[in-house]
Every structure is written in C-alpha cells, then in structure tokens.
Amino acid sequence: MHGSPELPLSFTLNGDAVSVEADPAARLLDLLRYDLGMTGTKEGCGEGECGACTVWIDGLPADSCLVPAFQVDGREVRTIESVDPARLGPLLSSGATQCGACTPGVVMTGLWILENPGLLRSHAIRELMAGNLCRCTGYDGIIEGIEAALGTRS
Amino acid sequence: MERIEGLAKLTGRERYVDDLQVDGALWGMTVRSRAPRGRIREIRFDPAVDWSEIVVVDHRDIPGANEVLLIEPDQPVLAAERVRHVHEPVLLLAHPSREVVRRAAHAIEIEVDPEPPYLDVSVPPRPDQLQRGEDNVFKRLRIEKGDVDTALARAARVVEGEYRTGAQEHVYIETQGMLAWEENGVVFIKGSLQCPYYVHKAAIRALGREPDGVRIVQAATGGGFGGKEEYPSMIALHAALLTLAADRPVKIVYDRGEDMEATTKRHPAIVRHRTGVDADGRLVAQDIDVVMDGGAYVTLSPVVLSRGIIHASGPYRCENVRIHGRVMLTNSPPHGAFRGFGAPQTHFANERHMDVVAAAAGLDPIELRRRNLLLDGDETATGQRIVDGVDRIALLDQAVDLSGWREKEAAHAELARTDPWLRRGMGLACFHHGAGFTGSGEVMLASRLDVAGLPDGRVEVRSANIEMGQGTLTIFTAIAAARLGLAPSEVAIAEADTGRVPNSGPTVASRTAMIVGRLVEEACDDLRLRLGLPADARGEEIRQAVREHARATGEETVGRAEYEPPRGVLWDDATYRGDAYAAYGWGAYVAEVEVDLRTWATRVVDFVAVQDVGTVLHRTLAAGQVQGGVAQGIGWALMEECRWKDGAMQNAQLTNYIVPTSFDLPPIRVHFGETPWPGGPMGAKGLGELPIDGPAPAVVNAVARAIGVAPTEIPLTPERLMDLDRRAEGRHARIA
Numbered sequence: 001m002h003g004s005p006e007l008p009l010s011f012t013l014n015g016d017a018v019s020v021e022a023d024p025a026a027r028l029l030d031l032l033r034y035d036l037g038m039t040g041t042k043e044g045c046g047e048g049e050c051g052a053c054t055v056w057i058d059g060l061p062a063d064s065c066l067v068p069a070f071q072v073d074g075r076e077v078r079t080i081e082s083v084d085p086a087r088l089g090p091l092l093s094s095g096a097t098q099c100g101a102c103t104p105g106v107v108m109t110g111l112w113i114l115e116n117p118g119l120l121r122s123h124a125i126r127e128l129m130a131g132n133l134c135r136c137t138g139y140d141g142i143i144e145g146i147e148a149a150l151g152t153r154s
Numbered sequence: 155m156e157r158i159e160g161l162a163k164l165t166g167r168e169r170y171v172d173d174l175q176v177d178g179a180l181w182g183m184t185v186r187s188r189a190p191r192g193r194i195r196e197i198r199f200d201p202a203v204d205w206s207e208i209v210v211v212d213h214r215d216i217p218g219a220n221e222v223l224l225i226e227p228d229q230p231v232l233a234a235e236r237v238r239h240v241h242e243p244v245l246l247l248a249h250p251s252r253e254v255v256r257r258a259a260h261a262i263e264i265e266v267d268p269e270p271p272y273l274d275v276s277v278p279p280r281p282d283q284l285q286r287g288e289d290n291v292f293k294r295l296r297i298e299k300g301d302v303d304t305a306l307a308r309a310a311r312v313v314e315g316e317y318r319t320g321a322q323e324h325v326y327i328e329t330q331g332m333l334a335w336e337e338n339g340v341v342f343i344k345g346s347l348q349c350p351y352y353v354h355k356a357a358i359r360a361l362g363r364e365p366d367g368v369r370i371v372q373a374a375t376g377g378g379f380g381g382k383e384e385y386p387s388m389i390a391l392h393a394a395l396l397t398l399a400a401d402r403p404v405k406i407v408y409d410r411g412e413d414m415e416a417t418t419k420r421h422p423a424i425v426r427h428r429t430g431v432d433a434d435g436r437l438v439a440q441d442i443d444v445v446m447d448g449g450a451y452v453t454l455s456p457v458v459l460s461r462g463i464i465h466a467s468g469p470y471r472c473e474n475v476r477i478h479g480r481v482m483l484t485n486s487p488p489h490g491a492f493r494g495f496g497a498p499q500t501h502f503a504n505e506r507h508m509d510v511v512a513a514a515a516g517l518d519p520i521e522l523r524r525r526n527l528l529l530d531g532d533e534t535a536t537g538q539r540i541v542d543g544v545d546r547i548a549l550l551d552q553a554v555d556l557s558g559w560r561e562k563e564a565a566h567a568e569l570a571r572t573d574p575w576l577r578r579g580m581g582l583a584c585f586h587h588g589a590g591f592t593g594s595g596e597v598m599l600a601s602r603l604d605v606a607g608l609p610d611g612r613v614e615v616r617s618a619n620i621e622m623g624q625g626t627l628t629i630f631t632a633i634a635a636a637r638l639g640l641a642p643s644e645v646a647i648a649e650a651d652t653g654r655v656p657n658s659g660p661t662v663a664s665r666t667a668m669i670v671g672r673l674v675e676e677a678c679d680d681l682r683l684r685l686g687l688p689a690d691a692r693g694e695e696i697r698q699a700v701r702e703h704a705r706a707t708g709e710e711t712v713g714r715a716e717y718e719p720p721r722g723v724l725w726d727d728a729t730y731r732g733d734a735y736a737a738y739g740w741g742a743y744v745a746e747v748e749v750d751l752r753t754w755a756t757r758v759v760d761f762v763a764v765q766d767v768g769t770v771l772h773r774t775l776a777a778g779q780v781q782g783g784v785a786q787g788i789g790w791a792l793m794e795e796c797r798w799k800d801g802a803m804q805n806a807q808l809t810n811y812i813v814p815t816s817f818d819l820p821p822i823r824v825h826f827g828e829t830p831w832p833g834g835p836m837g838a839k840g841l842g843e844l845p846i847d848g849p850a851p852a853v854v855n856a857v858a859r860a861i862g863v864a865p866t867e868i869p870l871t872p873e874r875l876m877d878l879d880r881r882a883e884g885r886h887a888r889i890a
Binding site for chain 2: 044
C-alpha cells in the first residue's frame, strides 16, 4: 500500500497470538484499526498529545499513533476491546463519557491506574490522567469515576 | 437512568464515521488554497504522479449550484476563479490508498495572482481590500432603548473600556468526516454532524436533486460544540461529488491539522463600552459597540452577531441602552458557530467592564452587581419583561457564599504579604443565556417531531436532533418514558436519517432539551389521542393500545407535534424589540486563581458554578454540561490562542494549541437553582451554552484582583500578563 516492503510481525493482542504482514513503518494505530478492524482505539491528534489512541504495550499505556508497528513485534498489546464491561459501571455512573471519542483512551489509562494503585502514592489521579484530553466533561466525571472504581477495589 | 449509549462508548463499540469500513471505498482528500485572496491563474499537476489512477474533481463537476447553502449562497463548494481565504477548497481527489491520495494532494500547485487581503477588523478596509459593499460589513444590527446620550451627559460617572477576545478552536476529539455512496439513485451521506437537515438543504442545492434524491444520516458524533453545525455540509458535498465521479463509496476524514486550519472557529471580537452610573453605582446608560471578524464567507455570522449584541448588556437593569454591532468580511477562514454563539464574547467584555465600573464607583464587584441585577418585572435591552421567578441576586449570593469569598480575600491579602511570588484573587461573573433560536427563529424553523407506536408495544421518537455527547438520547428517552409511563427500555430513539425522521431543527442553540424535548412530550400526547386513549392513560394501557392498533390496521400509530411559540412571546425583527428568547438560563460563577510572578502562569484553584436552568432533567448529564463548558471557558480565558499569519492559523496542532488537561483544572463545583419553567419539558430550560459564558470574565477578574492589573484581552497567556504588568507599572516585574 505504501510501496514499501511488508514484513512479518508477531505479537500478542488481547491475549491472542497475532501474525500479520505489515509495513514496518505503519502506525500501530492504523494496524489495529484498518488492518485488524479493531476500531475501538481512536485517533484524536496523530501526534501523541491527546491520548485518544492509548493502548497498553507490555503493561504500560502508550499513544499508538506514535508507535511504529514493528516496535510491537514479540510484545504484548492490550486494547479497549479486552476490557470487561462489568468493570466500567463506576465510570458510567459518574458521567466519565460524553461524546465518547476520548473515552477508550481514558479507560485504558484509568485501568492502568486501577491495576497499579501504587502510582497514587506519588501522583494524583489528575496528574496521571493529564495525557488524555477530554473536551466534553471538564474531567470531573472521569476523576470521580476512577476514584469510585478504586473504592470498589479496596 | 444511565446514559443510553454510555457503555458502547466506554467499551469502544460506538461506531464513528472513521470506524465504518466499507468494501471498495476510496479515501477522499481536499486540495486547498495557500493564498488568502486572489485569482486562480493555473493549477499544476506534478507529472511524476500517475494521475490516471486518481479521481480528480473540480468546480465544473458540481451538478447543481456551486454554493454551500446556509443563510446566504456566497460560499462555493469548490473555488472556481478566485479564492478568498487560505485553506479554501479548490480540488478534490480520491484513491483506494490514503497514503497515495495524500501524496497526490501535495503534488498539486495552485497558482494564485494575489490580491490584498483584509485581515484586521480593528482598522477599516482600504479600497483595494473591499470585497463586499463599501465597507466589507456582512451584517449590521442595533438595539436602542431610552436616550443614551442624555443619560450619559447626566451620569455621575462615565466609565469606558475596550475588550478583545480571540478565535477559539473547538477541538472536538473526533475530527470531522463524511462517508458518501449512491444506492438506487439516491446519494447517501453519513458522518459526523449536528444538523442533518442543514446538510440536506445544502446537498439538494449543490447536487441539483429533489429532496428524496439525497439522504443524510448521522454517524456517532464525537463532540461538536457548534463546530459540526455548518462545516459538515462542505465535507458532505465533497464526499458526494467524489462518489458521483468515482462511482464508488468515498470517505473523507480530516486529520487534526486539516481540521484545525480549515474548519470554523469562534468569532474574534472587539467590544467597546461606555457606561454611565449614578452616585449609588446604578447603571443609567450602556453604550456598547461590537465588532466581529466573520471570516471570508457569511456562514452563520449574522445570527452570531445577533445573539452577541442581545446579550451584550448583561443581566442588568438599565433604562438607556444602545448596542451597535457589525460583523465584517475578512480573508480568514470563515468563523462560525461555537457554543455560546457570540454571547461569550460580549459577556466577557461586559462582566470584565462591570469590575472596572465597580472600582470607579467605589463599590466592590459583588455590591455593584447586587444593585443592578434584573429583578422580576424588569426589562432587558430589547424591552423583554423578565418574569420567570428566578432570584438572580440569590444566585449571586449563593455563589459568593459557596466560594468562601470573604474569608479567602483575607487569606489572599495575607499571602501577598508573606509570599514573594504567589498571588491569589477571587473573580466573579453574572450572565444569562437565551435558550432556543433568537427572535422569530423558532417560529421560522417550525420544527416537527414524531413519536411512533411500534408493533411490539414500544414507542420510537423520531427527530433530527442528534447525540454528540450532550445527552440527547438519554434526555429524549427519559422525557418520553415519563410522559407515557413506560420503562426507558420501551423507548427507542430513531437514527437521525433524513429519510426517516421529520425536521425537528438543528442540534444547536441550547434548544434540544427545552424546545425539542417539549415536542417529544406533545407528540406523546398526540399519540395517546390517536390511540383513542384518555389523557391520563399510561404504561400498560399505552403498550396494549399500540400493539392492538398495529395488529388491527397493519400500520404503526404516529403521534405528531409541531412547534408553536409560547403564548405572549413576541419579537419584532425590524426594530429588534421584544422577546428575544422564550426563556433564559441565569448564572453566577466565582473563580479563585493563583498567579505565579516568576512564570506569569495563572492556575484556577477553585471554581463555583451556580445557575438556574429550570428543572434539572438529569443530574449527571447536567453537571457534565456545566463542568465541560467551564473547562472550555477556562481554556479560552487563559491558554487557547489561535496564532495567525497572513490569514492562516500557525498552530494548527495540539502540540501548541493548548487546551486544559485534568491537571490544569480544579474540581468544578456545580449548583443548580431549579425554578421550573412551564414552557419546557418537566419545567426545564436550555443548558448547553450557558456554562461557557461565565468562566472567562470570572477568571480574568480574579487575575485582575490577584495582582492589581486591568486585563482587557483574552487569552490571558503568561506572555500577555507579563507585558500588561510591565506596561502598567512593572511593579511585579521589578520584584522578580
């Protein structure tokens, strides 16, 4: 498609082994959305500012618009499609989503906080969420939802 | 009740236009002018590209009129002979590969013989910059009440000020996009949009088709804020032209850069005030002049100006008011609808000015406002008598109390004595926002809405009003369920498809819940009537009657409603007198800020938002509207700056067009007065836009009080604040 050679690429996607032929310079975001049809991950800015395209790579949140596809070879990628809806009740009730375009990225970062609560010893939730721009909520619904989910956990 | 589509959004299952994957679809791309004004001399295609594999469309391929029809037909779908702004669409391309079509767009050179652009509305156009009439004025409006000149001459004090507000980019997180295809001779256009029937009207005009030859369908829409009111018509037409030329489905999705540099922004404005007060600080005259930069084509500018001037004198009582407004043609990309629609600009000026007036009158900002706020029975600048039972002084007092104003002021004075760098201040704004279209607008829209009984006993609301995050689906469901005594799960909301739903008007102007929500109630009542049920029939009676009627007739029963203005609401467009809006929301916001004199950065540390918007239909959704609006308002006040050069935005990326993050904002504390308004569904008034009117003046007034400067322009960036302090007396700069 780009006229450049496609290379074989293998990684774990949401727990499943995936092997694809891909332009190594393609963005992970496009590989997920257009080649693998996993459109839950959204593009907001394409330059790593807004966080809408946040996925996990080896357990850490990353902007998939900034990751060349070859970089996930042999690694573990987790996207919004892997998230159990049953965990999202607190975010639904708190008004964490309005238009929904930033939401998958917000959920992936929020989940990272939930699964790594030790982060909160050194950082506030507002600081940890600062890489995910939301233009609808003013963030209160998001912060309250994550707080509520943390409360549920403990 | 939870947000209807909330879980789909939280799990990423909601399908936006770029998530719709269509076999055989081409990617469309727009080739744009690089010059702000001039005559197209030549279009050069790089011979290194194989153009035979690329679909190319220009203005000659438009089957109907080359017009993006809205208020005036002046804006072309594709520029033919001249361009009037940078990034004006000239050509369209399509190809199966997005990469190929992007590269092709860069391989086209549009040569323009330049003509002098007009870019600064603070100075009149030179003769060689004239492009409309004798003065480049798109629209001039005036409001006159009493005798301003005599009142100013007799006033104890006259206070003057000039205030400026910058363009603001919407930054909806989903960029704009459209998918078009042809099916059995009908052109379908589906995408991210607020107003299906605006797109429909523009499409039948430019495509030269009968109304049933075009169908507009809304896809899930990732934020709008006004930015998807008019520009989607342009993209829809482009996608449609390409699909007709290619005989294949075509998708156009803007990347962030294209979206920011080419689509509309909030109108920049300059507002001048001359205000007379008596010895007690009561307003005796308001003389206000409003100038807005409309950009290159009319789009919605006349109505933005209208709403701007109607709100320009604030929620205050004054016998003598003169407001002159004009919106100018410039060679910037057209400015357009943005939440608040002209009112945030004039409210910023008025509320910032009120603090200046208070200082001149020797009153504190709270007391000046308490003396002048409209009481029930008072008249606005247009002569509208306000009798809605809202106690506007009580709202102000509540906001002040909740903010801890008095105690904090004492603490701030102590901080200023003890801390070398940090200063804090409290700031206030009182404001209002008319819900629904201005003046006779709702009467002219004549919105229609249906509620149909489905064969399975459920009902379906059919409206053209869309969900873009603000909660339409949930609110309409709640209103219909309450009206008919059904469970929310028994209410469906039809997809906004012009082939299936009547025209209930655009999803703008804080009108959806209040005006269209009322139509939902009326259509429910009409459905009950058509089912032959008594007016108090609910629940099981409705369910049964709907099923039986479908069985007996083989047809669904449809309840219908059409807008009628509330009794006694009268407006005269010729004189600009009368009831400008059926109802107003009222707000009193207090900001506490901290300024760091080392960096000149301002941080909002507390924010209290008190408003009365009638009955609150849904707590979480309503609070979310307020918090989101406040966040946008704080961004506009402090950091969101469009940098222009030769008519082009220089910072069309989120790296250097800065919007607030979660770390930049305090929790927004939201409180509602709830004085029911009988004209709205369950007593509700419009809400969506009100919250963006108050934050900018509240925050800037707080900065002014924190460090003793008098800012007049937003965004009040650190650079601007430092310059302001140096120009004033350099007090803080010397300390630093």
